[in-house]
Amino acid sequence: xxxATESMGRDNLGRAAGPLLFPIRLVVAVVQGVALWWQHQSxxxxxxxxxxxxxxxxxxxWPGTVPELFASLVLVFFFVPILLLAGVGRMRPRxxxxxxxxxxxxxxxxxxxxxxxxxxxxxxxPPFFSGPLFFFSAAALFITHHLILPADAERxxxxxxxxxxxxxxxxxxxxxxxxxxxxAFWLLxxxxxxxxxxxxxxxxxxxxxxxxxxxxxxxxxFAIAVHLTDVRDGLIRGVRTVVLMLLSWLLxxxxxxxxxxxxxxxxxxxxxxxxxGNGTSLVLAAxxxxxxxxxxxxxxxxxDNLPPRVLQVAVRxxxxxxxxxxxxxxxxxxxxxxxxxxxxxxxIALACAVVGLSYAFGYGVAALRPFWRRGSAWMAPLERANVxxxxxAVGLILAxxxxxxxxxxxxxxxxxxxxxxxxxxxxxxxxxxxxxESGKAGVKALTELSTSSHxxxxxLAKAELNRPLSSRYLSDDPQLSQxxxxxxxxxxxxxLPPDFLEKANGGDYPACYEPRFCVATQRDLxxxxxxxxxxxxxxxxxxxxxIGNRWVKIGEYVGAGCLREAGMSEVLRGGRTExxxxxxxxxxxxxGKFTFRPQTVCPSPTAAAAD
Numbered sequence: 122x123x124x125a126t127e128s129m130g131r132d133n134l135g136r137a138a139g140p141l142l143f144p145i146r147l148v149v150a151v152v153q154g155v156a157l158w159w160q161h162q163s164x165x166x167x168x169x170x171x172x173x174x175x176x177x178x179x180x181x182x183w184p185g186t187v188p189e190l191f192a193s194l195v196l197v198f199f200f201v202p203i204l205l206l207a208g209v210g211r212m213r214p215r216x217x218x219x220x221x222x223x224x225x226x227x228x229x230x231x232x233x234x235x236x237x238x239x240x241x242x243x244x245x246x247p248p249f250f251s252g253p254l255f256f257f258s259a260a261a262l263f264i265t266h267h268l269i270l271p272a273d274a275e276r277x278x279x280x281x282x283x284x285x286x287x288x289x290x291x292x293x294x295x296x297x298x299x300x301x302x303x304x305a306f307w308l309l310x311x312x313x314x315x316x317x318x319x320x321x322x323x324x325x326x327x328x329x330x331x332x333x334x335x336x337x338x339x340x341x342x343f344a345i346a347v348h349l350t351d352v353r354d355g356l357i358r359g360v361r362t363v364v365l366m367l368l369s370w371l372l373x374x375x376x377x378x379x380x381x382x383x384x385x386x387x388x389x390x391x392x393x394x395x396x397x398g399n400g401t402s403l404v405l406a407a408x409x410x411x412x413x414x415x416x417x418x419x420x421x422x423x424x425d426n427l428p429p430r431v432l433q434v435a436v437r438x439x440x441x442x443x444x445x446x447x448x449x450x451x452x453x454x455x456x457x458x459x460x461x462x463x464x465x466x467x468x469i470a471l472a473c474a475v476v477g478l479s480y481a482f483g484y485g486v487a488a489l490r491p492f493w494r495r496g497s498a499w500m501a502p503l504e505r506a507n508v509x510x511x512x513x514a515v516g517l518i519l520a521x522x523x524x525x526x527x528x529x530x531x532x533x534x535x536x537x538x539x540x541x542x543x544x545x546x547x548x549x550x551x552x553x554x555x556x557x558e559s560g561k562a563g564v565k566a567l568t569e570l571s572t573s574s575h576x577x578x579x580x581l582a583k584a585e586l587n588r589p590l591s592s593r594y595l596s597d598d599p600q601l602s603q604x605x606x607x608x609x610x611x612x613x614x615x616x617l618p619p620d621f622l623e624k625a626n627g628g629d630y631p632a633c634y635e636p637r638f639c640v641a642t643q644r645d646l647x648x649x650x651x652x653x654x655x656x657x658x659x660x661x662x663x664x665x666x667x668i669g670n671r672w673v674k675i676g677e678y679v680g681a682g683c684l685r686e687a688g689m690s691e692v693l694r695g696g697r698t699e700x701x702x703x704x705x706x707x708x709x710x711x712x713g714k715f716t717f718r719p720q721t722v723c724p725s726p727t728a729a730a731a732d
Contacts (some may be wrong), residue, residue, distance in 0.1 A: 142210045143348055149209075150344035153202035154337035160184065160194055161332055164247040185247065192250040193232035196224045200262055202340070206347045207266065216273045224246045224262060231258060231522050238527060239560045253469065254522050262520040263509045267292060282504035283421035291409060299346035306342045332455045365417045369432055372414035378437045379407055383445050394453070401453035401470055408446040410479045415484065416507070417499055427499065436500060440488035443481040450474045462544075463535035465528035472517045479510040498546060530562045537566050540578065547577040552585035611642045621654060621665065621672050644700060 163185035184190045201221055208217040235250040245251070271284035314325040328334045350357055386394075396398040418428045418436050427433065451474055458467055483506020490502060520526040533555065540550050553561035555570075571581035608617060644653040646664070654665045654672070662678040 133186040140433040145209050146206055146348050149205045150201050150340040151337070153198055154340035156194070156198040157340070158200065158333045158336045160248075161336060164191065165332065171463065172552060188244060188247075188249040189233045189236040192236045192248055193229040196228040196232040196250070196255070196258060200228060200258065201225050203264065204266055206344055207295075208270065210351070212270055212273050216269065220266070220269055224265075227519070228258060231519075234523055234527075235558060238562065240564050242557045242564075243560050257518045257522060261515050263289075263292075264515050268508075268511060268515075275638065279508070282508065283423065285508065285617060286416075286421040290361055290365070291357055294357055294364060295347065295350045298350050298357070298360070299343055299603055302346035302349075303339060303343045307339075366418060368414060369418040369428060372411075372418050372432065372435050372439060375407075375414055376435045376442065379411065379442050379446065380438065382407075383442065391449070391452075394449070398452045401450050401457070401474075404446045404449045404453070405473055405477060408443050408450070408481070411443055411446075412477075412484070414479050415439050415503070419503060421516065422498075422501065422504055433499065440484035440500070440503070441478070444485050446478045447481045451478065462539045463532045465532050468526075468528035468531055469521060472521055476510060476514050476517065478514055482506070483510065514636065527562075529545060529559050533559050533562045533566050537570065540570075541573075541575075547575065547581055550578075550581070552581055554587075556585050556588065609640045614642050617641055617643070617654065618667075620670075621667075646700065 163182045168179055184194055201224055204215070204221055204224055208220065212220070231254060232250050235254045236244070239249075267285065267289040271280035271288050272278055274288075275281065275284055310325070310329065314329055317323070318329065388565070391400075394403070397403070415436050418432045420426055420428075425569050428436070450470075454467060454471055454474060483502055484500075487500040487502035521528060524530075530626075536551075536554070539545050540547065552567060552570075555567040557563075565581050567586060569584055571579050573579040573582065608622065610617060639656060639658055641654055641656045645651065646653045646655075647666075651667065653675070655678075656663055656665065664676050664678070665672050665675050666675045667673075
């Protein structure tokens with residue numbers, strides 16, 4: 122360890138032993154838990170059961186009634202307390218406060234933008250923001266935090282690379298252990314609740330079922346885990362050393378695999394790679410694996426911490442192999458974009474490829490530098506490549522999830538441009554994507570296309586604008602998707618109610634995924650005078666009943682595997698349909714009613730042959 126790193130470690134350990142550190146972390150955890158529970162309560166009744174209709178769910182309250190604000194607050198209260206837990210005692214208070222405020226502001230803006238760009242047709246259920254925003258925000262915060270922390274400890278804008286390595290890898294191990302500790306705690310808590318319940322004490326089981334208890338306790342346990350791993354600094358370093366040693370030897374395996382893949386590629390051709398549909402993702406994942414494993418072998422780059430000679434050779438070879446992988450990624454993206462235009466996924470993949478290109482250049486220079494500069498430090502340029510690529514990655518994430526380079530907006534603009542210049546025929550263009558999957562940018566573009574001077578384009582765009590939300594999950598073909606889903610009924614049965622078919626077309630519940638495999642019948646199953654609807658699909662037979670003014674799935678008929686393989690719909694369509702009473706009655710206890718669910722047994726081969 123360098124003198125600067127040792128000094129930083131001693132300083133951090135001294136501050137970590139402060140008597141107020143643990144109470145501060147507990148307070149942060151309590152505030153986080155209460156805030157997250159408050160937000161959970163504001164939307165706890167929302168979901169598909171309410172159709173996001175606050176009239177059906179009167180308990181929905183502010184901020185759940187303002188999706189943009191709700192999403193921003195979820196991001197802020199989920200991530201910022203974690204930054205505080207990781208920074209308190211290790212970062213100067215002023216720096217930590219400024220960093221926490223800046224992170225909260227950026228998270229709030231990103232969350233607000235992510236929801237505000239959605240249209241009424243694309244608005245998600247709580248927490249309203251998209252999944253990629255959550256994961257990329259976590260990555261950006263982790264990177265930024267471990268750029269700021271060493272710089273603050275060293276009182277410099279750019280800290281020595283060993284300080285970056287030490288804090289980032291230690292924090293990664295600490296985070297993994299804290300999450301594992303929290304998960305283990307809940308497993309033990311559930312075990313304890315089960316033990317108490319078997320002797321007639323259900324208080325712990327009831328507590329676990331309370332939302333406020335689960336959320337608050339999870340935050341507290343995670344904070345305690347962070348504190349314990351922080352105090353046991355030497356233990357964390359020991360675990361990190363073992364993890365790095367094990368991973369570094371995996372570099373040999375990955376290097377051989379990638380080298381073999383690249384060697385065989387000229388003989389096999391690249392068509393097989395592109396035919397998979399995820400070839401670009403595969404080569405980017407392989408490049409990412411090489412980058413991570415190279416760093417486990419290089420570590421902090423100190424001369425007294427060099428890996429064995431065989432690993433040094435593997436590091437140089439792996440550093441060179443990253444470049445052809447990134448070239449393949451750009452090649453695949455260029456082919457896909459040229460054929461089908463930009464999509465949000467391809468834009469994000471392009472950003473990942475740019476980050477990979479930065480690593481490939483820096484690592485390639487580091488590996489080949491001794492050929493033109495004798496006596497240079499082993500792989501020294503790798504350190505600068507890591508730091509500056511980390512900054513580049515954060516910048517790209519902020520651009521992608523802000524109005525600067527919103528993937529959805531860029532995708533819509535590109536797809537519309539391809540349509541207008543004739544790269545795609547009007548009747549093959551995905552108007553439904555603009556209407557139901559690309560938010561306000563797509564709806565705006567679709568509205569503009571409806572006024573196009575091109576008659577075919579304007580006609581199809583107008584038809585798409587007039588399509589109801591209930592038909593959003595129909596065929597992607599604009600011509601076929603205008604036809605509503607129809608569910609066949611058994612011969613001699615009355616047609617299905619229009620309001621049931623409307624819900625089926627809306628996809629509000631899984632009435633029928635594949636119309637050609639569906640057949641329905643109506644029977645009064647419970648003897649109340651109202652008909653239930655039994656829909657036999659390919660693999661299941663759900664039953665629907667009208668409760669109030671809504672059709673609700675009340676259960677399903679379950680058959681043995683042999684019956685499901687034959688196709689439920691074909692069995693109902695072609696055979697005699699009878700409903701027989703269950704030979705075993707329901708069990709009524711003080712706690713409630715339990716329904717017997719018989720097991721359908723397939724006939725044995727000998728019996729089937731005899732029949």
